Amino acid sequence: MTTTATPLDVVGVRADFPILGRTVREGKRLVYLDSGATSQRPRQVLDAERAFLETANAAVHRGAHQLAEEATDAYEGARQKIADFVGVDYGEIVFTKNATEGVNLVAYAMGNAATAGPEAERFRVGPGDEIVVTEMEHHANLVPWQQLAARTGATLRWFGVTDEGRLDLSDLDELINPRTKVVAFTHQSNVLGTVNPVRVLADAAREVGALTVLDACQSVPHGPVDFKALGVDFAVFSGHKMLGPSGIGVLYGRRELLEALPPFLTGGSMIEMVQMAKSTFAPPPARFEAGVPMTSQAVALGAAVDYLNAIGMDRVAAHEHQLTEAALRGLSAIPGVRIVGPLDAVDRGGAVSFVVEGIHAHDAGQVLDSLGVAVRVGHHCAWPLHRRMDAAATVRASFYLYNTLDEVTALVDAVREAQTFFGVR
Structure with a gap:
């Protein structure tokens, strides 16, 4: 993706979203990667x-x-x-x-x-x-x-x-x-x-x-x-x-x-x-x-x-493209993880679905949740597509303008921890 957009100030953006400062599951920092289902709202909208x-x-x-x-x-x-x-x-x-x-x-x-x-x-x-x-x-x-x-x-x-x-x-x-x-x-x-x-x-x-x-x-x-x-x-x-x-x-x-x-x-x-x-x-x-x-x-x-x-949709797109590339790269490097969908970020948005060999998507999602990583699991209202891609269910991380590269790393680390928890690594 080629863009001339200046980088998005993600730190400044995150400061506008009160919910991103909360903790979950006994003090874990919230890593919200479910914007494909619903996004969070900034103070300006509230x-x-x-x-x-x-x-x-x-x-x-x-x-x-x-x-x-x-x-x-x-x-x-x-x-x-x-x-x-x-x-x-x-x-x-x-x-x-x-x-x-x-x-x-x-x-x-x-x-x-x-x-x-x-x-x-x-x-x-x-x-x-x-x-x-x-x-x-x-x-x-x-x-x-x-x-x-x-x-x-x-x-x-x-x-x-x-x-x-x-x-x-x-x-x-x-x-x-x-x-x-x-x-x-x-x-x-x-x-x-x-x-x-x-x-x-x-x-x-x-x-x-x-x-x-x-x-x-x-x-x-x-x-x-x-x-x-x-x-x-x-x-x-x-x-x-x-x-x-x-x-x-x-x-x-x-x-x-x-x-x-x-x-x-x-x-x-x-x-x-x-x-x-x-x-x-x-x-x-x-x-x-x-x-x-x-x-x-x-x-x-x-x-x-x-x-x-005010932020600029070119900036939003460029930022999410960077996150998507990092997620595809990080998840692809984990043995036993299969990304469902294109493996590169060309003509691709920030919804990254995957399966983990030996772990049902719902079980993987629960482990990720225990670590503060919020993703969606299931068929995402797309049963025929999941059948076509030979996946009964998937884990889906979806990114938005307020997500960071550190949160992508947290996702990848959490998937590895799920593999360890279920003994498939």
């Missing part, structure tokens, strides 16, 4: 949400009073920050409760297109149509498409994964064809760390008139991402993986597509006019934000974007 709740908490888009105006300005201001962060227009950002809801929103709306008006023709799916995913997907970007195929009679197809842990695109022209209605895929694998060639898949889909849905949960928090430049139609990501709160996610959709897409949930806030026999719906993004939204969470996510922008 303070922003608290300040909103203490000074401007009110229902947005409703009240005719000052608090409501201030709350609405803060909520919509966060939308603008997030749109700028991923290179899209303000009206193309829809707030959801998480990325999973964002994928389901698109999939269910496509299922509803059969009874919508002619403007929804592009979204209609039926027998003879094909939905394409990959073997690399998190369940949240697989199961909704399985369900859409089951409801509509469409056929689900998928790209395989190579032994190295890359997408197998050898049958690209056969899988993405004139029957394809949607291609859904991850930008960066939450298990393998693999960064996929988004533009290649997006261009192939566009050539046959198919829509693209990108899972960007593991990419948006960790480096510069521009959805317009990537050429995707829809994309989702979650706030809690990028220094923000839980309970807030983001769906990006190209404006002309959102304007034609039928609603997912219905009720208050998303209507234009209601009569007893029928209703008409508001334009996007309001059409897809039924009910009272996650106001303070959106404001806090906007603060997280401010924090990341």
Whole structure:
């Protein structure tokens, strides 16, 4: 990876995260390596949400009073920050409760297109149509498409994964064809760390008139991402993986597509006019934000974007690349450890999954936890991928801007200690 970014001040960054100063398991220093599951929050984000709740908490888009105006300005201001962060227009950002809801929103709306008006023709799916995913997907970007195929009679197809842990695109022209209605895929694998060639898949889909849905949960928090430049139609990501709160996610959709897409949930806030026999719906993004939204969470996510922008996403990416290289090098040097995924850091993010011969992943995770090293164990909501990689479960370390090379060393040392504990070394 070549970068001109100046080094990240990791000591200064860590000082912003109160939780990183705590100890666990009888005084062990916390080594938090589970940011792929959820990230920690800096004081700036915690303070922003608290300040909103203490000074401007009110229902947005409703009240005719000052608090409501201030709350609405803060909520919509966060939308603008997030749109700028991923290179899209303000009206193309829809707030959801998480990325999973964002994928389901698109999939269910496509299922509803059969009874919508002619403007929804592009979204209609039926027998003879094909939905394409990959073997690399998190369940949240697989199961909704399985369900859409089951409801509509469409056929689900998928790209395989190579032994190295890359997408197998050898049958690209056969899988993405004139029957394809949607291609859904991850930008960066939450298990393998693999960064996929988004533009290649997006261009192939566009050539046959198919829509693209990108899972960007593991990419948006960790480096510069521009959805317009990537050429995707829809994309989702979650706030809690990028220094923000839980309970807030983001769906990006190209404006002309959102304007034609039928609603997912219905009720208050998303209507234009209601009569007893029928209703008409508001334009996007309001059409897809039924009910009272996650106001303070959106404001806090906007603060997280401010924090990341102040550091610089190039710096974040360069720092994590260094950590990933060190982890791959250190873990590969341990006899009996198999890294699941690419063995080098080229086109690879900071999720490093591995198995330890003779030790179940959950047992390894418990030993690491006893030493203060927090990792995730299991299948990471990616059962098909684990089967493909011949791993019933893996240990996953995932890095973020607040991690250090010393923490990578602590991980490697803890794995060696687990081997000693279980007598496999």
